[in-house]
Amino acid sequence: MTKLTELREMSDEQLDATAKEAAETLFRLRFQSQSERLNTPSEIKKNRKTIARVKTIQTERQLAQPQA
Numbered sequence: 549m550t551k552l553t554e555l556r557e558m559s560d561e562q563l564d565a566t567a568k569e570a571a572e573t574l575f576r577l578r579f580q581s582q583s584e585r586l587n588t589p590s591e592i593k594k595n596r597k598t599i600a601r602v603k604t605i606q607t608e609r610q611l612a613q614p615q616a
Contacts, residue, residue, distance in 0.1 A: 555605055567602040570595045 555563065574595040580586060 552601060555601055560606070560609070563602050563606060567599055567606075570598045570602070574599065 555566070558566065574592065577586065577592050577595065581589070581592065586592075
């Protein structure tokens with residue numbers, strides 16, 4: 549799992565890539581959970597939290613920018 553401090557140090561492009569990768573992994577895990585048993589069901593929760601953390605950081609950065 550990616551720590552919050554590691555996410556904050558990432559650039560915007562890296563955050564986008566991390567969120568996209570976590571979303572794809574989450575999709576595969578959900579699909580797999582419906583068709584068979586998962587070895588580690590906690591991975592679904594970890595990916596959801598990673599996506600939420602990335603979106604939170606992106607929103608914080610967007611709000612921190614001066615409004616024109």
